[in-house]
Amino acid sequence: MSSNLNRRDWLKSGLFASAGLTLGQAGQVIAAPTNNLGILNVYAEREIELAHEAMLAAAPQIKARLSSNENPWGPSxxxxxxxxxxxxxxxxxxxxxxxxxxxxxxxxxxxxxxxxxxxxxxxxxxxxxxxxxxxxxxxxxxxxxxxxxxxxxxxxxxxxxxxxxxxxxxxxxxxxxxxxxxxxxxxxxxxxxxxxxxxxxxxxxxxxxxxxxxxxxxxxxxxxxxxxxxxxxxxxxxxxxxxxxxxxxxxxxxxxxxxxxxxxxxxxxxxxxxxxxxxxxxxxxxxxxxxxxxxxxxxxDKAFQEMVLKNTAESKKFLYDTLKSMDITYLPSSANFVLFPIKIKGQVLLQKMMAEGVSVRSWFFDQQNWCRVSIGTMDEMKAFKDAFTKSIS
Ligand SMILES: Cc1ncc(COP(=O)(O)O)c(C=O)c1O
Structure with a gap:
């Protein structure tokens, strides 16, 4: 949210909210994230995304950015x-x-x-x-x-x-x-x-x-x-x-x-x-x-697309082999990331991995903690392997 107002206070300020406007601390008018039907913009309010971006920006040195399913071989x-x-x-x-x-x-x-x-x-x-x-x-x-x-x-x-x-x-x-x-x-x-x-x-x-x-x-x-x-x-x-x-x-x-x-x-x-x-x-x-x-x-550029798919498959296989060697059952993935269960809390793993310069994501569902790793270059997957081995031992 772009104002300095506390979020709850902002929600309470119904008069401004219904007009799609609110007042910042300095008194300036700030457009509130509503559409003309008064529905809050559910997507722009991405606290988790913002926290993730802040974490990446503050990271001293990222060796492998494997948290947003980006494609390290692009653009063509x-x-x-x-x-x-x-x-x-x-x-x-x-x-x-x-x-x-x-x-x-x-x-x-x-x-x-x-x-x-x-x-x-x-x-x-x-x-x-x-x-x-x-x-x-x-x-x-x-x-x-x-x-x-x-x-x-x-x-x-x-x-x-x-x-x-x-x-x-x-x-x-x-x-x-x-x-x-x-x-x-x-x-x-x-x-x-x-x-x-x-x-x-x-x-x-x-x-x-x-x-x-x-x-x-x-x-x-x-x-x-x-x-x-x-x-x-x-x-x-x-x-x-x-x-x-x-x-x-x-x-x-x-x-x-x-x-x-x-x-x-x-x-x-x-x-x-x-x-x-x-x-x-x-x-x-x-x-x-x-x-x-x-x-x-x-x-x-079809050659570029083929190269990305080939490299993704190679790195994914390396990740699968790494997880298998650790007796971790992953979900077979049809995308450029892989999800697998972890035995420690997601936030704990994320922090330990970040300390090693590797960013990943965590989830909690089905009464289980999960880690999601994006597919990166082979060097990035090796960095993941080293950091993950240290983080869970
Ligand atoms: C399932 C899904 N949909 C949509 C998006 C949004 O992608 P973008 O806004 O970069 O096109 C993402 C991004 O990771 C995604 O995972």
Whole structure:
């Protein structure tokens, strides 16, 4: 939150909050994170993310940054060249360059350009989707998934949720979800492959679920990690969008393309849904000329993408072997991170690992502590192995 006011006081200041405004200590007017429906911006209030960023900034020397599922091999040389080639025209608004990117994405997925909405990363579009749905009803999701901690973290936020536990083998329980869809379900959020588990749904099962559920509500499939799936083109639910179903897909270039700091994401959906979604975000206006040009170039650089997948597989195998040698059972991952149970508290492990210059993430669910490690270079995985061995002994 951008003001110095105590969070609780701020929530109590209903008069200002309802106007979308509050007063800072110096008396200046500060825009509160609400939309025009008065719903708190559940996504911008990411205390855990902010704490994580502060921790990284304060770290004396990071040997291996394995906490945010970034791609250490990116961005591609073609993307970097496009950034420098396009920098001189960065005084112009990005319109023509973003249009070119939308055309490239449309062609890639076999949809029309009005079925694509760009964002500065998919976070912006995810936030907009949750706000759009939260204004109408409940968001159904799995407990545990990428956004299942959001409303709990944010005591004042109103994003009504319906959380369906994962199955015993940490899969989405699609059968339970299907039976729970009601008239108040405004959206079903499916993260596939799921973060933080890395587990992926069988594509045909998810496709059948989308076929039925999308006739009742919007199904949002967050495909941030789909590029690491065995067959990204057919494992994606984009075919359901092509069929005209009420399915909304979110994609990011932060992972396979190594664009986490360049910020490019996009939504694929029906033109009417995207028109509605635009009311909750900038409508593609946050995307810069340089990042858009870099994205178009990166999509064409297939050799780079293959190199990333090959290196990711090698480093992942090293991590699997390391964990096996320690008798640790990990969840088989279809993404660029791996989750496994730990016997010490997450925060304790994180601190010990940070002292060794390695950042990782921790979770607590299913009455168990878990560690999530992003896949890095082989040197980073070796640094993880050394730090982890010391930290748990
Ligand atoms: C499942 C999932 N969705 C969305 C995002 C947001 O990605 P970005 O905003 O970088 O596109 C992330 C980031 O890690 C993620 O893990």
């Amino acid at each position: 040389p073609a993307a970097i060249k496009a950034i420098s080639d396009n920098a001189p025209k960065a005084f112009l608004y990005a319109g023509p360059t973003t249009m070119e990117l939308r055309k490239a994405i449309a062609e890639m997925h076999g949809v029309s350009t009005d079925q694509i909405l760009l964002g500065a990363g998919s976070s912006e579009l995810l936030m907009a989707s949750l706000l759009m749905a939260g204004a109408k009803g409940k968001v159904m999701m799995a407990e545990t998934c990428y956004i299942s901690g959001r409303d709990a973290r944010d005591e004042g936020a109103t994003m009504p949720t319906d959380k369906v536990p994962l199955t015993k083998d940490y899969q989405y329980d699609l059968d339970a979800m299907a039976t729970r869809v009601g008239t108040d379900t405004a959206m079903i959020y499916i993260c596939n492959p799921n973060n933080p588990t890395g587990v992926m749904l069988p594509s045909e099962k998810l496709r059948s679920f989308c076929d039925v559920a999308s006739s009742k509500t919007t199904v949002l499939v967050d495909e941030a990690y789909i590029d690491y799936a065995p067959n990204p083109a057919t494992d994606s639910m984009v075919e359901n969008v092509r069929k005209g179903q009420n399915v909304l897909i979110l994609r990011t270039l932060s992972k396979l393309h190594g664009f986490a700091g360049l910020r490019i994401g996009y939504a694929l959906g029906q033109p009417g849904t995207l028109k509605e979604l635009r009311k909750y975000c900038s409508g593609g206006f946050t995307v810069s000329t340089t990042s858009a040009a870099a994205a178009t170039a990166s999509f064409k």
